[in-house]
Amino acid sequence: MNYPLLDAFLTMLWFFxxxxxxxxxxxxxxxxxxxxxxxxWGKAGWLVFVLILPFLGVLVYLIARxxxxxxxxxxxxxxxxxxxxxxxxxxxxxxxxxxxxxxxDQLRKLADLKADGTLSDEEFQxxxxxxLA
Numbered sequence: 001m002n003y004p005l006l007d008a009f010l011t012m013l014w015f016f017x018x019x020x021x022x023x024x025x026x027x028x029x030x031x032x033x034x035x036x037x038x039x040x041w042g043k044a045g046w047l048v049f050v051l052i053l054p055f056l057g058v059l060v061y062l063i064a065r066x067x068x069x070x071x072x073x074x075x076x077x078x079x080x081x082x083x084x085x086x087x088x089x090x091x092x093x094x095x096x097x098x099x100x101x102x103x104x105d106q107l108r109k110l111a112d113l114k115a116d117g118t119l120s121d122e123e124f125q126x127x128x129x130x131x132l133a
Contacts, residue, residue, distance in 0.1 A: 025050070025054060027069070028058055028062075028069075029047065031065075031069050031073075032046050032047055032050070034072050034073075034076060035065075035068070035072055046061060049061075103132075107128065107131060110124060110131070
């Protein structure tokens, strides 16, 4: 049992760094396929570079294209959120604010009714509060 505490610490540190590197490698491979601005040859080239020379490939990829990784991930998350919102709206039968019959369209109709005198100010405020609730 001759394993000093410092060696145990260094072993855990190397293991942690190895796990972080594996995570980073997967993240970079996903980013290569996520990027629509790269051609097929560009994706193939980066993938071969990252898989054949992994440490150098990951380092070069992070230097060359690392700044856009966050924006591509954010764009994908936003697209997923919009798709989920649209699916929920279509399933629930609620039109979006931009669609005919949506909240913005209904507010516009209420304002038109108030402008031509069909609705009083009190009726308009009640209908608007009910619509926005």
